[in-house]
Amino acid sequence: MPVPVLEFGSGVAARTGEARALTPPSVRPRLAVESLDAWFSAAQALRDVSLTVPDGTVTAIIGPSGCGKSTMLRCLNRMHETVPGARTEGHVLLDGRDLYARGVDPISVRQHIGMVFQRPTPFPTMSIRGNVAAGLRVRRPRPSRSECDAIVEQALQRAGLWDEVRNRLGASATALSGGQQQRLCIARALATRPEILLLDEPTASLDPVSTQAVEELVRDLRGDVTILIVTHNMQQAARVSDRTAFFLAGEMVELAPTERLFTSPSDPRTEAYITGRFG
Amino acid sequence: MSAGAAASRPSDRQRAVRDRTRRGLARRKVVNGIMLGVLGLCVVLVTLPLVLILAHLLRTGAGALDVAFFTRMPAPVGEREGGMANAIVGTLILVGVAAAVGVPVGVGAGVYVAERRGSWLATTVRFLSDVLNGLPSIVMGIFAWQFLVRPVGHFSALSGGVALGAMMIPMVTRTTEEMVRTVPVSLREAALALGYPRWRTALVVVLRTASAGIVTGALVALARVAGETAPLLFTAFGNQFWSTNVTQPIAALPLQIFTYAISPYDDWHRLAWAGALVLIAIILVLSLIARAATRNRFDASAGA
Amino acid sequence: MAIAPQIVRADAGTPPLVSIHDRGLGDVVYRGVILFFALCVPLLVVLVAWEIARAGWPALHRFGFSFLTSSEWNPVKQIFGAAPAIYGTLVSSAIALALAASLAIGVSVWLSEFSPRSLRQPVAFLVDLLAAIPSVVYGLWGIFVLLPVLRDPVMPFLRDRLGLGHTAFFAGPAYGPSMLAAGLILAIMILPYIASVSREVLLAVPRSQREAALALGATRWEAIWHAVLPHARTGILGGVILGLGRALGETMAVTMVIGNRPEISASLLAPGYTMASLIANEFSEASSDAHLSALMAVGFTLFVITIVVNAAARWLVWRVERGARVSA
Numbered sequence: 001m002p003v004p005v006l007e008f009g010s011g012v013a014a015r016t017g018e019a020r021a022l023t024p025p026s027v028r029p030r031l032a033v034e035s036l037d038a039w040f041s042a043a044q045a046l047r048d049v050s051l052t053v054p055d056g057t058v059t060a061i062i063g064p065s066g067c068g069k070s071t072m073l074r075c076l077n078r079m080h081e082t083v084p085g086a087r088t089e090g091h092v093l094l095d096g097r098d099l100y101a102r103g104v105d106p107i108s109v110r111q112h113i114g115m116v117f118q119r120p121t122p123f124p125t126m127s128i129r130g131n132v133a134a135g136l137r138v139r140r141p142r143p144s145r146s147e148c149d150a151i152v153e154q155a156l157q158r159a160g161l162w163d164e165v166r167n168r169l170g171a172s173a174t175a176l177s178g179g180q181q182q183r184l185c186i187a188r189a190l191a192t193r194p195e196i197l198l199l200d201e202p203t204a205s206l207d208p209v210s211t212q213a214v215e216e217l218v219r220d221l222r223g224d225v226t227i228l229i230v231t232h233n234m235q236q237a238a239r240v241s242d243r244t245a246f247f248l249a250g251e252m253v254e255l256a257p258t259e260r261l262f263t264s265p266s267d268p269r270t271e272a273y274i275t276g277r278f279g
Numbered sequence: 280m281s282a283g284a285a286a287s288r289p290s291d292r293q294r295a296v297r298d299r300t301r302r303g304l305a306r307r308k309v310v311n312g313i314m315l316g317v318l319g320l321c322v323v324l325v326t327l328p329l330v331l332i333l334a335h336l337l338r339t340g341a342g343a344l345d346v347a348f349f350t351r352m353p354a355p356v357g358e359r360e361g362g363m364a365n366a367i368v369g370t371l372i373l374v375g376v377a378a379a380v381g382v383p384v385g386v387g388a389g390v391y392v393a394e395r396r397g398s399w400l401a402t403t404v405r406f407l408s409d410v411l412n413g414l415p416s417i418v419m420g421i422f423a424w425q426f427l428v429r430p431v432g433h434f435s436a437l438s439g440g441v442a443l444g445a446m447m448i449p450m451v452t453r454t455t456e457e458m459v460r461t462v463p464v465s466l467r468e469a470a471l472a473l474g475y476p477r478w479r480t481a482l483v484v485v486l487r488t489a490s491a492g493i494v495t496g497a498l499v500a501l502a503r504v505a506g507e508t509a510p511l512l513f514t515a516f517g518n519q520f521w522s523t524n525v526t527q528p529i530a531a532l533p534l535q536i537f538t539y540a541i542s543p544y545d546d547w548h549r550l551a552w553a554g555a556l557v558l559i560a561i562i563l564v565l566s567l568i569a570r571a572a573t574r575n576r577f578d579a580s581a582g583a
Numbered sequence: 584m585a586i587a588p589q590i591v592r593a594d595a596g597t598p599p600l601v602s603i604h605d606r607g608l609g610d611v612v613y614r615g616v617i618l619f620f621a622l623c624v625p626l627l628v629v630l631v632a633w634e635i636a637r638a639g640w641p642a643l644h645r646f647g648f649s650f651l652t653s654s655e656w657n658p659v660k661q662i663f664g665a666a667p668a669i670y671g672t673l674v675s676s677a678i679a680l681a682l683a684a685s686l687a688i689g690v691s692v693w694l695s696e697f698s699p700r701s702l703r704q705p706v707a708f709l710v711d712l713l714a715a716i717p718s719v720v721y722g723l724w725g726i727f728v729l730l731p732v733l734r735d736p737v738m739p740f741l742r743d744r745l746g747l748g749h750t751a752f753f754a755g756p757a758y759g760p761s762m763l764a765a766g767l768i769l770a771i772m773i774l775p776y777i778a779s780v781s782r783e784v785l786l787a788v789p790r791s792q793r794e795a796a797l798a799l800g801a802t803r804w805e806a807i808w809h810a811v812l813p814h815a816r817t818g819i820l821g822g823v824i825l826g827l828g829r830a831l832g833e834t835m836a837v838t839m840v841i842g843n844r845p846e847i848s849a850s851l852l853a854p855g856y857t858m859a860s861l862i863a864n865e866f867s868e869a870s871s872d873a874h875l876s877a878l879m880a881v882g883f884t885l886f887v888i889t890i891v892v893n894a895a896a897r898w899l900v901w902r903v904e905r906g907a908r909v910s911a
Contacts, residue, residue, distance in 0.1 A: 079472055111474030121469040125487040135473040137483075185469070192473070311802040318697060321689030325778070326709050328771045332716065332724050339727075387620025400621065406897070407625045413825075413893030414631070414886065415832025416718075417859045421866065421882045422631045425638050445627055452624065478613030506717025509834040509859070513866055533719045537835060540723045548727065555720045562715060 030055040030226045031076070031196060036090035038071050038080055045071040047250045049090075053196075053243075058218060058227045060241035060258065062234055064278065068250040069230045073198050076228065077113040078106040094195065111139065114194030118201040120181035122173035122188075129169040131184055132156060135192040151191050159187035160217050179210025186217065190225075197221070199229040203236065215240050234274055238262055246270045340556030343549035348557070353519055353535070356544045363554050365521045369436070369530040370561065372523060373515060374505050376440020377447055381504075382497050384444075385451025389493075392452065393459035394481065405456070412449035419446055420510040428514055436522075436529035439515030443504040450503065454496025458489035491572055498569035502562045508533035532558045632886065639880030642873065650880060656845035656861075658870055663877035665884065667845045671762065671855040672885070675837065676830035678766025678851070679773055684823050686770075687777035691819075695785040696793075696807055707782065714775035722839030725768045730840060733767075734759040738852055757852040760842030765857070768836045773826035780822025784815040784903060821899030828893040832885065834859040858885045 031053035038046035045068045053059050061069045074080040075088055078099060092099045099109045114135075122131050132152045136143055143151060152169070156162040161183045165176070173184060182202060189197060199218070203211040218227060218240045231237050237244050238258060245255040246267070254267045265271045272278060289297065351362025388404055395401040423442035428434055462485045470480040486493070508531075511517075516528040517538065523529075532554055539551035642663060643650055653664025694707055738757035742748035788811050796806035812819075842854020843864050858881050869875040 077472060079468065082468070082471055107474055107476050110472055115472035117465060117469065117472075119465060121463075121465045123466065123469070123484060123488070125490070134470075138473065138475050138479060188473070307802050307805065311804040314804040315697060318689050318693040321686050322693050322706060325686055325690045325713075325774060326706070329709055329713055329716075331728070332721070335724060335728055336720070384620045384623045387617045388624050391617040391621035394617070404621050404624050407628045409897050410890055410893060411624065411628055413828050413832070413889055413896075415834065415859055415889055417832070417834040417862050418631070418635065418882050418886050418889075421638075421862060421879060422634055424866075425634045425879070426630070448624065448627070476607070476609055478609040481613060502715070506715075506719070508717070508719045509863060512863060533717060533835075536719050536723060537839075540719070540726055541839065551723055555717075555723050558717060559720065562717070566715065 029053060030095065031228075032091075032093040032096075033076070034091040034093065036072075036075060036088065036092065038068070038075050038089075039087045040071075040083065041085040045250055046075065049250075049252045051245060051252060051255050053226060053228065055226055056223045057242040058222050058229060058240055060237035060244040061228060061230045061247060062232070062237050062244060062273075063247035064273065065232070067247040069247050070200050071250075072247065072252075073115075073200050073228060073230050076196065076198060077115055078109045079115065081106065111135075111192070112194060113196045113198060114189030114192060115198040116182070116185050116189050116200065116202050118204045120178060120185050120205070122176070122181050122184055124172070124174050126173060127170045128165050128173050128176070128184065131173045132187045132191050134188055139192060152187075155187040155191035156184075158190050158217070158221070159183045160213055161187055177210075179206050179213065182206055182210065182214065183217070186214070190221075195226065197225045197227045199227065201230050201232065204232070211236075234262070246273060248273070336552065336556055336559065339549070339552040340554075343553035344556060348550070348553050352521060353530075353550075356546065361546065361550055363530075363532065363535055363550065363557070365518065366530040366532045366535040366554065367557065368521075368523065369515070369518070370505060370532040370558075372436055372525065372529060373440045373443060373511070373531055374501055376437060376525065377443035377504050378497070378501055380441050380444025381447030381451055381500065385448045385497070385500070386455045386493060388448070389452040389455025390459055390481065390486070393456045396460075404452075408449040408452045411445075412453075414446075416446060416507050416509040417512075420513055423510060424513040434514060434516035434528040436515050436525040436527065439511045439529065439531070440525070442510035442514050443507060446507065446510065447497075447500040447504050450500035451493075451497050454499070455489075455493050458492035458496065459485055461492070462488045494572050495569040498565050498572070502565035502569070505565065506533055506558055506562055508537050532561075632883075635879055635883045635886060639876055639878075639883045642876040642880040643883075645873075650877075651884065654847050656856075658865070658874045661871065661873050663873070663880075665858065665861075665877075665881050667847045668856045668858045668861040668881060669884070670847045671765075671841070672831055672857040672859070672888075674762055674851075674855070675765040675769055675841070675857055676827055678762065679769030679830045680823065680827055682766065682770035683774045683777055683826060687774050687822075687826070688781050688819060690774075691778050691781035691785055692807060692812075694782055696803070696811070710775050710778050712775075713771065714779075718772070718833060718835035719839075721768055721772055721836040725764065725836055725840040729767065730759040730764060733757075733761070733764055738763075742852065751849040752851050755848070755850045755853050758842075758854075760840055760854045761852050762841065762848075762855045763851040765837045765841040765855070766851070768840055769830045769833055772833060772836060773829045776829050777822045777826040780825055780900065781815070781819045784818030784822065784900075785811065787818075787903075788814045815903075817899055818903035821896050821903065824892060824896035824899065828889055828896055831892060832859055832889050834863050838863045858882075 029052040033049055033051050036046055036049040037044065049068075049072060061072060063069050071080060076092055076099075078088075080086050080088055088100065090100065094109075094112065098104070123134060126134065129149070129152050132155050133148045136148055136151060153162060153166075156165065161180060164180060165171075165184075173181065176184060182205075186199075186202070203214050206214065215236060218229065221227060222242070229237075229241065241258045243255065244258045244261045246253045246261065246265075246269075248269055254261060254265060254270045256266070261270065262274055265274065347360060348362045348364075349367065350364050351360060352365055353363065354361035388408065392401045392405050392408075419442050423438050423445070427438035427441060431438075466484050466488060467480055470484040471477075475483065511531050511534050515531055515534065517534040518528045518530040536551045536554040536558065539547035539554070542548070646653070646663060650663065650665055651669060652666055653662075654666040654670075655662050655664045656667060657663075690706075690710060694703060694710075698706060734757065738759075738761075742753050742757060747753040792810045792814055793806050796810035797803070801809065837857050838860035841857065841860055843856060843860060844854040845856045845861070846853075848855065862878050862882055862885075865874070866878055869878060
């Protein structure tokens with residue numbers, strides 16, 4: 001029996017768990033970035049970045065440290081501007097609507113886009129259930145207790161954590177291992193049914209087994225959620241993504257289907273990076 | 280003399296230097312030992328008064344302490360059946376009023392200073408909080424008299440509690456600020472990324488995470504002000520009778536101890552010691568609760 | 584609270600994004616509340632200063648500068664000179680500092696450099712415990728334990744056996760309540776404050792400093808004296824001045840052992856007055872408006888002195904913190 005799914009946004013049509021795998025990703029660009037610039041005070045972190053992200057795809061962002069990959073991601077859900085002195089210019093269009101238009105509330109933007117950070121950040125004073133449901137508390141209309149429980153279960157199942165924690169949902173989230181905590185954070189992000197899911201080096205602090213679990217999870221979510229994943233691990237990018245973007249010194253050098261980028265990159269800088277000549 | 284012989288046998292001069300160095304080293308070692316002894320003496324001299332005071336307190340206070348102490352009212356001189364029931368309750372009431380004033384302001388100011396670090400107002404508040412901290416308690420007492428007693432025309436527990444609360448504010452502000460600052464930025468970001476508005480991020484994430492430390496800080500501050508006498512001299516004033524009315528003068532342990540101590544009656548002196556013992560016990564209990572609060576939190580989050 | 588975004592279902596509708604003008608009641612309230620509480624602090628300080636200054640103004644106005652310098656304090660004749668109280672405050676605090684500073688620094692050095700691991704926590708705890716004892720309990724102990732001991736045998740010993748009675752500082756009758764007693768009690772009371780700051784400052788000195796000195800062949804004491812203490816000098820000074828600030832304002836314990844006599848005497852064995860104990864002693868029985876105003880003026884003087892001293896202490900400690908951050 002399919003678990004009831006609550007919708008908080010538009011664009012992703014209602015799907016039951018079984019139908020998910022059968023629907024191919026749509027070709028319409030879900031997300032479009034136009035001439036994005038970003039600064040940390042006086043230092044420019046992103047230069048004139050433009051890219052499109054089709055619905056339901058997984059896009060990997062790779063590049064050496066400091067190239068602006070995380071900044072790029074954080075600009076998409078307007079987290080970049082929470083840093084004192086940070087500034088952005090340009091447009092980010094979600095289904096055609098500019099997130100940076102005058103009058104748009106960043107809080108509202110972030111309620112449509114989910115994010116998972118490099119280090120697991122469960123809320124230490126909340127239980128596992130509380131953590132997963134944390135995002136639901138600020139949605140309106142607020143789901144009832146039983147609806148919340150259903151959503152929590154579904155999110156934990158999607159994150160591959162349900163079986164491990166089903167009997168201790170009330171336990172403190174900090175009692176979980178690192179890999180479990182990160183999957184908890186993914187479940188937390190998924191619980192709100194985001195239209196876009198941003199993953200900022202999600203496996204950087206995880207052991208190989210947990211890393212594999214998270215990568216499987218990303219592959220499972222393909223088609224259902226539009227994902228952008230920042231990674232410094234090229235093999236990971238090759239494993240999970242449909243398209244890959246290579247960033248260097250704040251600029252997007254190349255964006256191509258993953259296989260093509262890694263086998264026959266068009267830009268010599270991309271080639272230099274993926275063959276290990278720097279980075 | 281051949282070069283080889285000169286190298287193998289130290290000259291007189293070299294021997295003199297070596298001896299002087301050895302003697303010097305020996306003397307330096309002696310100095311080292313002496314200073315170590317002096318420092319040890321310092322430790323003894325410092326812990327000695329504490330031990331003396333507590334020992335005397337226990338001995339004399341326990342001797343005068345009985346159940347009647349907690350249940351009876353102060354009696355006129357000569358009657359042996361006196362107690363400090365009203366003073367104990369009075370202290371608790373005063374502490375309650377102080378908490379109602381000091382905790383909200385302290386926590387609020389502490390959160391503000393932590394969140395708006397670097398702004399001129401936050402720096403000013405921090406500085407003035409320190410200034411407030413160093414204010415003599417008697418000065419706070421006469422201020423409270425001037426501001427809260429004089430206009431009304433009579434003493435009150437409320438004015439005493441407010442004076443104590445004002446004294447609490449800097450301590451609570453400081454501990455709150457420190458606790459809020461220990462909450463990692465990543466937690467804040469996680470909440471923001473979920474779409475939490477700033478105020479909710481602050482309340483749900485920051486305050487809840489720091490709450491144990493904040494509570495501890497508040498309890499420690501309460502323990503401190505519970506023992507203050509000077510601010511109460513002209514505000515709560517003391518009361519021979521039973522009263523829980525906050526708009527009237529009220530008895531308090533420190534006040535009662537003071538009154539009895541400077542009196543010429545032996546009975547009252549004994550009661551003063553008993554009162555001091557109870558006062559210290561109350562302070563100790565508050566401090567222990569404060570410590571327990573932090574420890575519980577750490578145990579719960581162990582294994583992260 | 585934010586107005587709920589309209590939920591648009593299915594199809595390629597534009598995602599509902601809330602305009603910025605609809606949001607933020609929660610934020611505004613939150614920011615307003617903490618701002619309000621934060622403003623209470625400066626407001627309180629200003630209020631205290633204002634009220635006490637206002638109440639003390641008549642006396643200050645009437646006596647002018649001689650209020651601070653005249654040594655006649657006579658409520659009956661309505662003549663008020665606060666010099667004895669100011670003198671007493673300064674002298675008792677000076678005695679307290681002289682006794683407490685070296686002891687407190689000594690304990691801190693021992694704790695940070697020499698103490699075995701197992702003793703560190705307990706001893707530090709004991710030293711901090713001194714600060715937790717209420718002033719009135721110190722006073723109680725002072726009256727019934729310290730004063731009798733001073734009266735006999737200590738004071739006669741100092742005065743007669745040691746012959747110090749020939750000096751002005753130990754001359755005259757010794758009944759117990761005295762400047763010396765007040766200084767002693769104050770010393771015990773300010774010890775933990777100086778010790779706590781000194782301990783923190785000493786622990787903040789980088790290990791490399793000690794190790795460098797030891798590697799040059801210094802004994803442990805020499806390493807401390809030449810490498811660690813100079814580094815910590817400013818912070819320790821800040822702690823000492825902090826202790827001074829505390830001593831200046833201490834009321835109850837001092838009132839109970841100092842004798843409460845408004846006279847300036849060079850002798851430490853004689854009773855005296857401090858500003859704080861003066862107020863504590865006479866406030867309840869202030870016989871006239873002039874008396875009250877004079878007491879308020881004394882309070883204001885005390886207020887100003889402690890603010891200046893504490894500000895100096897904080898500034899010194901702040902300088903040390905900033906230096907540590909820069910050079911860390």
